[in-house]
Amino acid sequence: MMQTQLVVSLFGKLDVVQMADLFEIIQQQNCRALDSHVMTFGSRLEMGLRLSGNWDRVTRVESALHEFAQKHQVEMNIYHEQSPEGREAVLPYVLDAIGLESADIAAALLRFCVRQGVSLREMSTRAYRPARSVERLIQLRAEIDIPTTCHLGQFKTDFFDLCDALNLDAAIEPSRMY
Template structure:
């Protein structure tokens, strides 16, 4: 039986003034060098475009992309950095849970939530935050959506109760539920 070969990856982070064509140029560079975008996050923050990509390829094709990045950085007027990585180590079994929190906007919400999970050795896998104006009142609201990896041996009902009490104490409307799929 042949042992499966471990995949090789390059994480690429790009930041610069938003303009049409950035995603086209970055994805074209990846494709032209024989690699594949496995995962990515791209968004406009203020007037800046930010992207982070996980690119999969052979060692030599990833090297070609690394060599092409300075020219791409110049063409797009962006700051681009990259780092090699391997497949994620699985470690202990984790259960994927979604966390959604909404509150009137104020400093410290992300830090409070991050502290809650960090203190319990729960990893935040993905997070997106945004602000918006509440209907009718126009009050600035803050929302957080995150995915966390909860150790399979953790007592979920107890964690959920503790999390809800914690959020109630901070006047945060929160939901913690398993990701179905």
């Protein structure tokens, strides 16, 4: 049976009880939350979800989500997706890098991934000032999918060369999520 997917993005003031209510709405409509991600920015929360179900259940959950967003006065965007047919074989990896705060670290690492034909699944950055330091650091973490056709040893060498050129401490390791 063909499964329809919804990609849902919510932004606003939500607490943990309201987030639990949101997941209950999804379950009540017999849909599944395949992926979810929550981040707080001050008093605001951003939540991303990927839901799956047959088309009539997805239609029902979409209506319920619109009601939820209106009731709690949060911004919401919904995108319809079809389930991926056959995915290319990939190796899931995690890239970590840390160095002096610079706006071009994320851009440089993203350009590197594009040149290597690597897909980005998730990326986050966090700037902070360590204790007893006047310098601000930035930490980057990216979950990527490396095509199995890519030469892994060369990819790692090129990644570490880039990080050396940017003066970053870095690590790459297989993802433990699969």
